[in-house]
Amino acid sequence: MATAQQVPDILSPEFAENPYPAYRVMRESAPLIWHEATQSYIISRYDDVERAFKDKESVFTTDNYDWQIEPVHGKTILQLSGREHAVRRALVAPAFRGTDLQQKFLPVIDRNARELIDTFRHTGSVDLVGAFATRFPVNVIADMLGLDKADHAQFHRWYTAVIAFLGNLSGDPEVAAAGERTRVEFAEYMIPIIRDRRENLGEDLLSTLCAAEVDGVRMTDEDIKAFCSLLLAAGGETTDKAIASIFANLLLRPEQLAAVREDRSLIDRAFAETLRFTPPVHMIMRQTAADVELSGGTIPAGATVTCLIGAANRDGSHFQDPDTFNIFRDDLTTTTAFSAAADHLAFALGRHFCVGALLAKAEVEAGVNQLLDAMPDLRLADGFDPVEQGVFTRGPRSLPVEFTPVPA
Ligand code: HEM
Numbered sequence: 159m160a161t162a163q164q165v166p167d168i169l170s171p172e173f174a175e176n177p178y179p180a181y182r183v184m185r186e187s188a189p190l191i192w193h194e195a196t197q198s199y200i201i202s203r204y205d206d207v208e209r210a211f212k213d214k215e216s217v218f219t220t221d222n223y224d225w226q227i228e229p230v231h232g233k234t235i236l237q238l239s240g241r242e243h244a245v246r247r248a249l250v251a252p253a254f255r256g257t258d259l260q261q262k263f264l265p266v267i268d269r270n271a272r273e274l275i276d277t278f279r280h281t282g283s284v285d286l287v288g289a290f291a292t293r294f295p296v297n298v299i300a301d302m303l304g305l306d307k308a309d310h311a312q313f314h315r316w317y318t319a320v321i322a323f324l325g326n327l328s329g330d331p332e333v334a335a336a337g338e339r340t341r342v343e344f345a346e347y348m349i350p351i352i353r354d355r356r357e358n359l360g361e362d363l364l365s366t367l368c369a370a371e372v373d374g375v376r377m378t379d380e381d382i383k384a385f386c387s388l389l390l391a392a393g394g395e396t397t398d399k400a401i402a403s404i405f406a407n408l409l410l411r412p413e414q415l416a417a418v419r420e421d422r423s424l425i426d427r428a429f430a431e432t433l434r435f436t437p438p439v440h441m442i443m444r445q446t447a448a449d450v451e452l453s454g455g456t457i458p459a460g461a462t463v464t465c466l467i468g469a470a471n472r473d474g475s476h477f478q479d480p481d482t483f484n485i486f487r488d489d490l491t492t493t494t495a496f497s498a499a500a501d502h503l504a505f506a507l508g509r510h511f512c513v514g515a516l517l518a519k520a521e522v523e524a525g526v527n528q529l530l531d532a533m534p535d536l537r538l539a540d541g542f543d544p545v546e547q548g549v550f551t552r553g554p555r556s557l558p559v560e561f562t563p564v565p566a
Pocket residue numbers: 220235236237247299388389392393394396397400437438439442443504505506507509510511512513514515517518
């Protein structure tokens with residue numbers, strides 16, 4: 159087994175600047191690394207990460223979330239397994255697909271995209287990250303839950319604290335304390351709203367969660383609060399990065415941007431390829447319940463495993479020319495890219511496969527369509543080269559663009 163010295167450390171500035179060369183070295187010559195600072199085993203090959211996510215042998219548990227996210231959200235679906243997980247999943251999943259998504263939430267998504275674009279459509283220049291990507295998904299979630307619009311700014315602050323907590327690989331105590339404070343503030347805010355909503359059910363997601371029942375099981379106020387808190391991070395941060403990255407990838411390749419502008423059915427291809435090439439979540443952890451042998455050696459029982467999605471998605475044994483962004487590649491199936499049969503690993507696979515994948519797809523479609531309509535000659539600001547930031551989650555730091563405003 160390799161040690162961290164042979165490849166750039168995942169906590170080093172060099173890795174943060176550009177992890178892709180390090181991912182290549184890991185896949186090729188150090189597929190299993192013991193990483194002292196995070197006390198975890200790092201895996202990077204597609205087959206190993208896929209095996210951990212699919213977990214056919216019931217070895218890779220999600221017990222890591224007990225310390226990784228419970229302090230900030232409370233106990234969530236991510237920590238559950240077996241029947242308990244299946245019941246909880248059945249309670250929440252219908253809200254994120256099918257008629258609920260189409261009829262109740264698509265209008266919410268469209269409206270939120272339009273409201274944000276209205277703030278800059280006449281200006282001729284904007285930072286797509288600051289003015290759109292970081293706001294759109296979190297506004298959509300707050301609106302889907304039926305929360306007060308006036309609280310969106312507060313939601314955005316909590317969201318930022320939660321994200322910082324999750325990405326706190328180096329264990330900064332101030333970031334940890336801010337994350338824990340958010341848990342208290344969020345509970346003080348949400349619990350009275352949940353109690354009130356139980357008495358006054360409406361058409362919103364919070365009402366659906368209050369009323370949902372499977373096999374006589376309902377969610378408690380604490381369960382619903384924790385789930386809403388998880389949605390901020392799981393549905394906000396990820397989709398935020400996805401929207402910023404799809405634009406960065408296309409703006410850097412004007413011929414592919416032109417193709418998508420011309421034929422909007424290509425948005426799904428561009429989104430799937432963005433999820434493969436620049437996934438919003440670069441690493442997901444698991445905890446082993448037994449010794450398990452992977453490429454490069456054996457991981458002992460009770461160990462934390464860091465699964466590098468960003469590395470696995472560029473594994474040459476699964477994708478041709480993996481370091482090239484190409485929306486027309488034929489080794490990535492668009493029809494399954496937003497389901498548990500996906501060939502990229504950006505939504506994970508197996509029982510914890512992202513429950514919000516179709517919602518994310520709907521948001522990206524609406525956002526990209528409306529932005530392209532509002533900005534016919536969209537281009538990167540003169541001389542600007544997008545810089546990615548983040549190690550745990552990753553996306554462009556900013557994306558200043560210029561365009562000729564469409565006359566009203
Ligand atoms: C491009 C956007 C998104 C990406 C890349 C993404 C990524 C992921 C990943 C990697 C997981 C698996 C975590 C694990 O196995 O440990 C996950 C699970 C989850 N995601 Fe997403 N996600 C996205 C959007 C969303 C949205 C929009 C929502 C909902 C509003 C959402 C809600 C969830 C939930 C609740 C889970 C836990 C599912 C379970 O434990 O059964 N995600 N997501």
